Structure formats: structure tokens, C-alpha cells
Amino acid sequence: MQKTGMAVTGDEIAATGDMPTYQIRAPPTALPQGVVVAASPGSLHSPQQLAEEATRKRELRLMKNREAAKECRRRKKEYVKCLESRVAVLEVQNKKLIEELETLKDICSPKTD
């Protein structure tokens, strides 16, 4: 079964304490609507450009992490399958050993007459 769920959790609620810039929770989109600030002469980056760059970076990070999570889950599933098949093998092996033990016991047990 394939799911198409989109989990849209609160995306900017957690208190933004001190954290590295590459992890800023929500892009600084706090510019007064409609107000256009001219780029300072000589500067390559107006505040808008910086904001856009921030959102761009954030979206890229989310996308990468999304893919990383998928891959991580895939690997984990495979790992669990591996363990399960190992369990199956060991169970068979254990059963055989128990049987062998029983026959050896029979052979070695003193005769009861």
C-alpha cells in the first residue's frame, strides 16, 4: 500500500534559542510587506536577496533530509529483514542441536533393567 500523506507540523513554533545559522527554524521573512529596500551600493545582497537565499537554503536542507530519511528507513528495513532471517536459521540450528543432544543422551545413559 502506498501512502501520500503530507505531515504539515508546526514549522516555526519551537523557541529559537541559540542555534547555528544553518539550522534556523524559519527563514527570516519578516520584512514589511510592500516596502522595498534598495540594495546598498556596492553590496551584492539586498535584505530580500538574503531572505530568498535563506529560504532557498532551508528548502534544500529539508529536501536533502527528506531523502536521507527515506534512505535511512530503507536500510533499517533491510537490516531488520536480515536479523529475522538469521533468527530463522538459528532456530533451525538450535532445534537440530537439541535433537542431537537427546540422541546422545540416549546412547550414553546407563541401561535400566
Added chain:
DNA sequence: CAATCTGATCGTCATTTAAT
């Protein structure tokens, strides 16, 4: 048949681990 339960899957955040 609608309401509820259940298990699977997903995206995101926070944290840990690995790479530089």
C-alpha cells in the same frame, strides 16, 4: 454503513555521528 481502531508511511525537528 458510519465510527473507531490499527498499522504503515511520511515529513519534519532535534540530536548524534562522521567528514572536513
Added chain:
DNA sequence: ATTAAATGACGATCAGATTG
């Protein structure tokens, strides 16, 4: 020390099963 990738945990969403 900084940055990127991997992973655990959480809540949201869906599909199918169960129940009254």
C-alpha cells in the same frame, strides 16, 4: 570547530480491518 549526513522521535495522514 564547522558543516553535512544519519538517525531517533513525534505527530499527521492514509487504507484496510473491526465493531456496534
